[in-house]
Amino acid sequence: DTGVSQxxxxxxxxxxxxxxxxxxxxxxxxxxxxxxxxxxxGPEFLTYFQNEAQLEKSRLLSDRFSAERPKGSFSTxxxxxxxxxxxxxxxxxxxxGDRGPRQFFGPGTRLTVL
Amino acid sequence: xxSVTQPDIHITVSEGASLELRCNYSxxxxxxxxxxxxxxxxxxxxxxxxxxxxxxxxxxxxxxAEFKRSQSSFNLRKPSVHWSDAAEYFCAVGADNQGGKxxxxxxxxxxxxx
Numbered sequence: 001d002t003g004v005s006q007x008x009x010x011x012x013x014x015x016x017x018x019x020x021x022x023x024x025x026x027x028x029x030x031x032x033x034x035x036x037x038x039x040x041x042g043p044e045f046l047t048y049f050q051n052e053a054q055l056e057k058s059r060l061l062s063d064r065f066s067a068e069r070p071k072g073s074f075s076t077x078x079x080x081x082x083x084x085x086x087x088x089x090x091x092x093x094x095x096x097g098d099r100g101p102r103q104f105f106g107p108g109t110r111l112t113v114l
Numbered sequence: 115x116x117s118v119t120q121p122d123i124h125i126t127v128s129e130g131a132s133l134e135l136r137c138n139y140s141x142x143x144x145x146x147x148x149x150x151x152x153x154x155x156x157x158x159x160x161x162x163x164x165x166x167x168x169x170x171x172x173x174x175x176x177x178x179a180e181f182k183r184s185q186s187s188f189n190l191r192k193p194s195v196h197w198s199d200a201a202e203y204f205c206a207v208g209a210d211n212q213g214g215k216x217x218x219x220x221x222x223x224x225x226x227x228x
């Protein structure tokens with residue numbers, strides 16, 4: 001257990017539905033990252049926050065995706081109008097920005113879009 | 115472009131045998147380098163990291179890695195593999211001037227024969 005938690009661990013949804021995932025980072029960590037991992041691939045960066053500010057978004061993050069970190073603590077990742085191609089493991093990680101890019105990963109949320 | 119290459123998609127070794135997993139990177143700045151391990155359905159666990167200094171880095175579970183700047187490599191080694199080492203291994207690079215985000219290789223799946 002790294003101290004980073006994600007909820008839910010598994011989500012099955014039908015195409016076109018909206019889904020929201022939550023990540024709770026290690027409490028003192030100011031940076032929070034979202035990654036997506038598809039079968040047989042390494043994680044791919046989606047977006048990251050420093051405190052409550054979203055500082056970078058990958059081109060992978062289409063306009064159907066939105067992420068928030070309203071109080072600089074937990075974060076949510078919402079996918080609207082899900083597509084089968086969104087099926088993946090969504091990983092959250094956190095770090096202390098002044099300690100170099102060492103990240104602690106949560107267990108992930110596995111999304112299956114039917 | 116920044117990238118990480120893990121040339122071996124799948125490796126099988128006998129229990130007790132030595133192991134080397136290859137990682138090559140392409141990165142403009144001086145990178146931070148990581149090896150993570152992922153068991154099925156789980157998040158990523160950090161095995162070891164290289165930030166600076168001694169190019170031979172010791173990690174958890176008896177793993178070590180050597181940074182070779184001239185070869186742009188960061189290979190992971192273990193002298194004697196245990197059955198519990200069977201998992202997916204990911205090499206990653208990151209840098210503070212990139213917001214600390216990590217770029218991962220596609221992973222190497224390790225199987226261990228009894």
